[in-house]
Amino acid sequence: MPMIIPISDLRNYGNVLEKVSEDSPVYLTRNGHGVYSIRDIHDEENFEKAEAMIRLLCELNAGIRSAEDEGWVTEEDLRTHFRERRKNPNR
Secondary structure, eight states: OOEEEEGGGGGGHHHHHHTOBTTBOEEEEETTEEEEEEOOHHHHHHHHHHHHHHHHHHHHHHHHHHHHHHOOOOHHHHHHHHHHHHHOTTO
């Protein structure tokens, strides 16, 4: 469960860091508004993986929409394209 504390509690940052654990970030507030969060490193890694997965899915969806609008490329055209790229990498 997240913990919400005022940023002024950072004066005793050791106490604040003890409250941080996996799946339990600490949110720091200034004048009653959230400004920072402190997360466990495992939570951060999972967050970065989720962001990467979302970016990948967005790119895949864009490719599918493009293919549906402009037509799909045949497997042979794809192979030819990459053979040519291998022969002429500066193209």
